[in-house]
Amino acid sequence: MWQAFVRWFHKWSSPKWFYTMSQPWSFWLGWAATLIIATALVWGLLFAPVERLQGNSYRIIFIHVPSAFLSQAIYAAIAVLGLVGLVWKMKLAFFVAKQCIPVGASMALLALVTGAIWGKPTWGTWWEWDARLTSMLVLLLLYLGLWALHNAMERPESGDRAAAILALVGVVNLPIIKFSVEWWNTLHQPATLKFTEAPPMHTSMLIPFLMAILGFYLASMAWVLMRTRLEILQRERKSRWVEDELNRFSEGQ
Amino acid sequence: MAQVLSAVGLDCERDDRHLFRDLSFDVSGGEILHLTGPNGSGKTTLLRRLVGISSVVEGVVTWFPNSPESTGEPCEKIWYIAHRPAVTLLQSPLENMAYALALHGIRVAESVVWDALDTVGLRGFEDVPSHQLSAGQQRRVALARLYLPLEPDRVRAWVLDEPLTALDVEATERLKARIIEFARAGGSVIMTSHHGLDSETVRTLALGGGS
Amino acid sequence: MTLLPLLSSVFRREMQLAYRRRSDLANPLLFFLIVVVLFPLGVTPDMAKLAEMAPGVLWVGALLANLLSLDLLFRSDYEDGSLEQMLLAALPPTSLVVCKVGVHWLVTGLPLTVMAPLLSVMLGLPGSALPLLMLTLALGTLSLSLIGGIGAALTVGLQKGGLLLTLLIMPLFVPVIIFGTGAVQAQVAGLPWLAQLAMLAAMTTGSLALAPLLTVAALRIAVGD
Numbered sequence: 001m002w003q004a005f006v007r008w009f010h011k012w013s014s015p016k017w018f019y020t021m022s023q024p025w026s027f028w029l030g031w032a033a034t035l036i037i038a039t040a041l042v043w044g045l046l047f048a049p050v051e052r053l054q055g056n057s058y059r060i061i062f063i064h065v066p067s068a069f070l071s072q073a074i075y076a077a078i079a080v081l082g083l084v085g086l087v088w089k090m091k092l093a094f095f096v097a098k099q100c101i102p103v104g105a106s107m108a109l110l111a112l113v114t115g116a117i118w119g120k121p122t123w124g125t126w127w128e129w130d131a132r133l134t135s136m137l138v139l140l141l142l143y144l145g146l147w148a149l150h151n152a153m154e155r156p157e158s159g160d161r162a163a164a165i166l167a168l169v170g171v172v173n174l175p176i177i178k179f180s181v182e183w184w185n186t187l188h189q190p191a192t193l194k195f196t197e198a199p200p201m202h203t204s205m206l207i208p209f210l211m212a213i214l215g216f217y218l219a220s221m222a223w224v225l226m227r228t229r230l231e232i233l234q235r236e237r238k239s240r241w242v243e244d245e246l247n248r249f250s251e252g253q
Numbered sequence: 254m255a256q257v258l259s260a261v262g263l264d265c266e267r268d269d270r271h272l273f274r275d276l277s278f279d280v281s282g283g284e285i286l287h288l289t290g291p292n293g294s295g296k297t298t299l300l301r302r303l304v305g306i307s308s309v310v311e312g313v314v315t316w317f318p319n320s321p322e323s324t325g326e327p328c329e330k331i332w333y334i335a336h337r338p339a340v341t342l343l344q345s346p347l348e349n350m351a352y353a354l355a356l357h358g359i360r361v362a363e364s365v366v367w368d369a370l371d372t373v374g375l376r377g378f379e380d381v382p383s384h385q386l387s388a389g390q391q392r393r394v395a396l397a398r399l400y401l402p403l404e405p406d407r408v409r410a411w412v413l414d415e416p417l418t419a420l421d422v423e424a425t426e427r428l429k430a431r432i433i434e435f436a437r438a439g440g441s442v443i444m445t446s447h448h449g450l451d452s453e454t455v456r457t458l459a460l461g462g463g464s
Numbered sequence: 465m466t467l468l469p470l471l472s473s474v475f476r477r478e479m480q481l482a483y484r485r486r487s488d489l490a491n492p493l494l495f496f497l498i499v500v501v502l503f504p505l506g507v508t509p510d511m512a513k514l515a516e517m518a519p520g521v522l523w524v525g526a527l528l529a530n531l532l533s534l535d536l537l538f539r540s541d542y543e544d545g546s547l548e549q550m551l552l553a554a555l556p557p558t559s560l561v562v563c564k565v566g567v568h569w570l571v572t573g574l575p576l577t578v579m580a581p582l583l584s585v586m587l588g589l590p591g592s593a594l595p596l597l598m599l600t601l602a603l604g605t606l607s608l609s610l611i612g613g614i615g616a617a618l619t620v621g622l623q624k625g626g627l628l629l630t631l632l633i634m635p636l637f638v639p640v641i642i643f644g645t646g647a648v649q650a651q652v653a654g655l656p657w658l659a660q661l662a663m664l665a666a667m668t669t670g671s672l673a674l675a676p677l678l679t680v681a682a683l684r685i686a687v688g689d
Contacts, residue, residue, distance in 0.1 A: 086681075138635045145632040152622050157308070158689045162618050165682050166632060169614055172674070173636050176667070180639035184646065238269055301688075306548055308688035329554035337545030343484045348477065352546075355473040358466065358554035 013090045015232045016241050022225045029222035037215035044208035051205075057121040062209060064114035066216035067107040068132070071139055072174075074104030074220065078146070079171035082164025094160035095235065097167070098150055099227035103220050105143035111136050131185035135178045142170045156235060255282050256318050257410055257441040263302065263312035265295050272298060273460055276312070282409070285432065285442045285455045294461025296445040297336055300414050303443060304333045317409075329357050333412045338395035342384035346375050346394040349383060353398055357408075361401060369400040374424060389419040399431060405438055413444040470555055471563060478567040481540075488536060489571050492529035496576055499525035500583045511588040518587035519597065519648035523604070523641050525583075526576045530605055531637075533572045534612040535629055537564065538620045538683065547620075548687055557683070558676040565613045565676070573605030590652060597648050600664055604644040607668040610675040611636050617682035621689055640667060 011017050044062035051058040081097035084090055115133050116126045127133070146163050153159030236242045258280040265272040272295030280286050288296045301307035303314055305328070317330070340349050350366050370379050373393040375386075383391055396416060411432070417425050425448065432442050433452045482489060503521050504514055514521075541547040550560050580601050581594050589597065615633035619625030647660035 138638055141631070141635040145628075145635065148628055148631055149618065152619070152625075152628050153689075155309075155689055158621075158685050161308075161685045162682060165614070165678055165685070166618060169611075169636065169678060173639070176639045177635070180642040180663075184642045304552060306551055306684070306687050308685070328552040331552075333549070333552060335545050335548055337543070337548070339545035339549045341481070341540070341544055341546055343481055344477070348480070351473060352477050353549065355470045355477075356549055356553035356555065358470055360469075 013088075013092050015092050015095065015236050016239075018092055019229055019232045019245075022229055026222050026225035026229065029218050029225065033215050033217075033219035033222055036211055037219060040208045040211035040215055044205070044212060048205045048208055049202060054122060057118060060114050060118045062212045064111055064118060065209070066213045067114065068111040068136060069213060070216050070220050071104050071107035071111055071136070071143075073217075074100050074107060075139060075142065075167070075174065076171060078104065079164075079167040082167045086161060086164050091160075091235075092232075094157075094164065095231045096224065096228050097164065098160065099231050100224050101143055101147050101150070101163075102227070103223050105140060105147065107216075107220065108136055108140040108143055112140060129185065131178075131182040134185065135181045138177050138181070139174070142174075146170075255320070256280075257282050257284075257316065258303065258443070259315045259318045260303065261313045261315075263299065263310055263314070265298055265302075265310045267295070267298070267309060276460075278458060280410075280441050280443060282439045282441055283436050283454060285436050285444070285450060285452060287450060287455050287457045288443070288445045288460060289447075289457055290460035296460055297414055299460065300333075300412055300443065300445065301335075304328070304331060304412055330407075330409045331412055332357075332398055332408055332410075334395050334399075334414060334416055336414045338392055340383050340391045340394045342391075343382060345380045345382055346370055346386075346397070347379045349394050350397060353395075359401075359403070359407065361403075365401060366397075369397045370394075372400045372427075373397045389421065389424070392416075392419045393424065396428060399428070399435070405440065408440070410441040410443065411435065413442065413446075415445055415447075417446050417448050467555065467559070471559060474555070474560060474563050475567065478564055479570075482567055482571045485536075489533070489575075492533040492572050493575055493579060495532055496525045496529040496579060497583065499528065500586060504587070515588035515590065515652075518584055518589035519593070519645045519652070521587060522580055522584060522589075522597065523601070523645045523648075526580070526601055526605060527608060527637055527641055529576055530572055530608045530612065531630055531633065533568070534609070534616045534633070535619075535626045537568055537613060537616040538686075539616075539625075542620045542686065547683065551680075551684060551687055557680045561613065561676045561679045561683075562672075565609050565679075568613075569606050569609045573602065573609055576605055577601040593648055593652050596651050596657065596661070600644045600647050600661065603661075603664050603668045604640050607640050607664070607671045608637060610668070610671040611640075613679045614675055614682055617679045617686060620683070621686035640664065643667065 012021075041062060045059050048059070050056055078097045078100045081093045081100070085093035085097065112133065115130075115136065119128050119130075119133075120126055146166055149163050149166055150156075150159040153162060233242055233245065237246075256279055260279075261277045263276040264274050276299075278286070288299065290296055298307055298310060302310035302312070305314070339353070340346075341352070344352070347366065347370065350370065354361065354366070367379065370376070373396055375390060375393055375397065378386060378390065383394060386394070399411065413432075416428060416432075420428065429448070429450055432444070432450065433454070436442055436452065436454050500521060503517075503525075507517070508514065538547060541550065551557050553560065577598050580597055584594060584597060612629075612633050615629045615636075616625075618632060619629045622628065643660045643664040647657040647664065650657035650660060
């Protein structure tokens with residue numbers, strides 16, 4: 001059992017194997033994600049019933065909540081991948097971790113923008129120092145720091161390891177940041193109307209909502225896979241198989 | 254003589270170029286390994302890997318392989334004098350020496366340190382801030398530790414990156430003699446230099462040449 | 465047993481260097497002073513309003529001043545090659561990092577803490593809040609130096625590390641400033657403040673345990689490049 005796992009792990013940790021095997025995966029994941037998100041959004045935005053308290057403006061949760069979920073999940077994934085890369089010296093984990101950054105940052109940005117749009121009709125302002133929005137802003141800054149560190153390092157291998165350390169520091173801090181911001185927020189202002197604080201959601205809302213979350217997960221995976229494939233080509237460009245692969249492209253196949 | 258260092262399968266690739274590939278060698282006590290090669294052939298990188306601070310070289314390096322103290326980085330048994338000589342400019346030669354000794358966990362009488370500085374020709378400069386010294390004199394501050402009369406098994410190997418740069422003729426000859434003397438006493442020296450060394454214990458390892 | 469005298473000579477070297485670079489070290493203190501002076505000019509001279517903001521202003525000023533001085537933490541050691549020797553030392557490198565960060569705190573965090581009462585008078589902070597302000601600043605700046613050390617180590621090999629360092633470290637400072645100001649504000653408002661202080665102390669202890677390890681790992685990357 002364990003040995004089978006180790007074999008499997010070794011196989012998948014080879015960039016070439018990953019490159020070859022991920023092609024159909026990124027393709028099908030991408031399509032599945034598109035379909036599911038499209039269904040969820042059409043259902044959620046057009047057919048789901050109006051919410052009792054917030055009217056139509058609640059509908060932004062079909063985008064806002066999935067992107068907020070993903071931005072946090074991806075940060076955790078980056079930290080785990082970084083740890084795997086540091087401990088087992090696994091290049092592929094670093095490649096995936098690096099390409100998770102722009103995806104996660106986009107999700108954080110999307111969550112912030114949709115949060116602001118939701119805030120306008122609900123609070124009457126584009127920005128409110130709401131605990132969730134504030135910690136999302138901090139998360140976006142953490143993402144930007146990771147990306148900037150990668151770009152500042154001369155050797156990509158050093159960038160990988162430096163960013164892994166930073167991601168580990170960040171992931172230890174993230175719960176503390178969230179806790180402190182929530183605590184700070186409750187101290188400074190009375191509890192405002194909060195996102196998704198109404199769990200007894202009606203089924204006709206819940207199904208498209210869960211679909212949207214699933215769709216965002218699949219879309220992020222597909223996006224990370226595609227980006228990682230490019231990263232592999234770039235980083236392994238000296239190896240024989242990448243040359244062959246690129247020749248195959250340039251010959252127009 | 255006991256084996257001091259074994260390097261197996263060293264491999265370094267930098268900026269799309271293989272500096273060296275599958276390089277293996279041993280160094281025994283009493284031996285001087287002279288690394289030669291053109292600029293940019295990876296000599297400094299190799300030395301940095303040997304002392305364990307380079308992450309760009311693949312392969313296995315074992316210091317003191319057949320002794321119980323065998324480890325990856327037995328730093329306290331080695332003097333490593335790098336290209337950047339670790340001379341803090343805001344400190345005097347004396348303070349620099351004291352710090353280098355503290356990092357190595359070596360405690361010697363202060364008069365011994367004064368003597369070593371005297372030997373490398375820094376008499377009268379012991380208390381001058383190092384930024385007032387010339388480039389050659391700053392080099393000598395780092396080299397002074399090689400002239401300390403330590404017990405033979407306290408520091409067993411020297412790893413020297415271009416130790417003879419910026420030195421005048423007299424200091425060059427003195428250092429060469431000191432290196433040979435250290436090897437005679439059973440120490441090992443791994444060094445890069447564009448100067449030759451005359452001793453029967455010198456072995457040359459040429460890097461580069463597009464292997 | 466043998467570790468202690470060695471560490472004390474390392475500590476002496478760091479203090480000596482700090483003393484010889486004292487003009488560099490005056491910069492953060494001056495910066496702190498300027499922020500606190502500019503603030504009333506920019507916002508309001510009304511003492512009552514200033515008093516309300518005083519804990520926050522003092523904390524933000526101290527944080528920025530600390531950030532300003534972090535870039536120098538490992539830079540000269542990196543440039544002259546001493547850092548390589550430290551990583552090869554017979555002493556555990558974490559102990560050297562603790563020494564360096566400790567000295568950094570002694571020459572920035574502690575003076576900032578000592579300056580704070582003087583500046584708090586200019587902002588009309590009630591005198592009864594002073595002991596707690598100083599305690600939180602002392603604890604908080606230590607934790608800032610420890611966390612900031614990781615960032616300084618990550619960016620030490622870069623030509624223009626200063627701005628990047630700010631971006632990397634700023635988000636991590638969020639809890640420190642929240643609990644630091646929170647404690648003082650609570651005390652001024654007559655509310656319980658022990659919880660905030662405890663959180664701040666916990667953060668400092670936690671960073672004391674973890675930050676040196678990560679700093680050494682980051683320094684190895686910078687040096688091994």
